[in-house]
Amino acid sequence: MGGGVGGMNVVVDYGCGNLASIVNMAKKAGYGAVISSDPAQIAKATRLILPGVGAYDQGMAQLQQRGLREVLDEQVLKRKVPLLGICLGAQLIARGSEEGVLPGLGWIAADVVRFDASRMGQHARIPHIGWCDFIPEGNAPLVAQMEAQSRFYFVHSYHLQCEDANDVMGRAVHGYSFVAAVARDNIFGVQFHPEKSHRFGLHLLTRFFELPAAVPSHA
Numbered sequence: 001m002g003g004g005v006g007g008m009n010v011v012v013d014y015g016c017g018n019l020a021s022i023v024n025m026a027k028k029a030g031y032g033a034v035i036s037s038d039p040a041q042i043a044k045a046t047r048l049i050l051p052g053v054g055a056y057d058q059g060m061a062q063l064q065q066r067g068l069r070e071v072l073d074e075q076v077l078k079r080k081v082p083l084l085g086i087c088l089g090a091q092l093i094a095r096g097s098e099e100g101v102l103p104g105l106g107w108i109a110a111d112v113v114r115f116d117a118s119r120m121g122q123h124a125r126i127p128h129i130g131w132c133d134f135i136p137e138g139n140a141p142l143v144a145q146m147e148a149q150s151r152f153y154f155v156h157s158y159h160l161q162c163e164d165a166n167d168v169m170g171r172a173v174h175g176y177s178f179v180a181a182v183a184r185d186n187i188f189g190v191q192f193h194p195e196k197s198h199r200f201g202l203h204l205l206t207r208f209f210e211l212p213a214a215v216p217s218h219a
Contacts, residue, residue, distance in 0.1 A: 007046025007213030012072070013037040014062040016088060017051030018195070025195040029202055031209040039071040046213035048072070048081055052088025053155075056112065057100035059088050069105075076107060080186045081214040084142075084205075090182065090189030091158060099158055107187050109163040110179075120175030127157040128174040134192070134200075136170040140183035142190075142207045143169055150200045152180075152192035159191055186214075 011022050011033050019035045026033040033049070036042055050072075052059050063069050075081040085093045094104045097112035104112070115126045134150045136143035152172075159178040162168050169181035169188065181190045188208065194201030 008044060009033040009047045009049070009209060010042055010045035011035045011049045011051060012042060012068065012089075014052075014059065014066055014068055016054045016059045016062055017086075018053060019051060021195040022049060022051055022086070025202060025205055026209065029206045029209060031206075037066055037068070039067055042068065042071050043075065045075065045081060047209065047211065048075060048083040049208075050083060050085045050089035050092065052086065052090075052092065054088055055099060056088070056091060056097040056104075056158075057102045059092050060100070060102040060104060063092070063105075072105070075214075076187060079214050082186045082208065082211045083188065084208050085187075085189035086195070087156065087191060087193055090191055091160065093182075093187060093189050094160055097158060108160075108167055108182055108184055108189065110160045110167065110182060111163075112158045113161050114158050115175065115178070124175035127155060129155050132172045132174060132180075132192070134170050134172055134180060136181075137168050138166070138183065140169045140188070141211060142183065142188055142204055143181070144207065147200065147203060150203075151197070152190070152194065152200055153196040154180075154192045156191055160189070186211075 023033045091112045093107045094110040095106045169183040172180040194204045
């Protein structure tokens with residue numbers, strides 16, 4: 001249970017995500033995934049998903065309080081375990097957010113900013129809720145062979161702003177073009193919800209589960 005292509009896929013439970021829907025979509029894709037807040041089990045994962053809904057500081061505080069920060073740093077930065085951040089989880093991999101005061105995980109050279117209402121136009125609302133076209137950039141494996149005119153479901157008031165354009169995996173437009181997905185080495189983040197995005201999300205999650213698994217830890 002929890003296996004993908006050679007390994008165990010773990011959805012990290014830090015009290016801030018709609019976890020069951022991700023597991024259900026993984027099952028639909030033909031891959032197992034387990035939900036866990038146990039550092040020992042997370043240390044054995046060969047792929048990780050960091051979901052999230054809610055406030056930035058709450059998310060970072062929960063990671064710290066549950067003792068997950070250290071094991072996540074070890075897995076992602078040292079062992080190079082593939083990680084996919086979703087929505088708030090994608091924002092937490094950045095350096096910090098205008099929404100809060102706590103520093104983020106800092107795995108990507110990016111900051112989280114609120115949508116700039118002065119650039120939105122009269123018809124664009126904050127928060128951004130609903131389906132939106134996705135424009136892939138670069139050659140990251142998660143967007144390779146992506147269906148033309150792919151659409152994903154968004155619910156957010158903040159978005160990533162990357163220091164390095166090479167980290168941008170894709171953009172969307174809500175009032176103006178914003179970073180909707182990032183990728184650096186084994187680290188991926190998507191502002192949208194692939195688990196709510198029908199065949200488009202299924203394709204992206206399948207590509208993630210197809211990534212080569214890291215050698216499992218026996219710690």
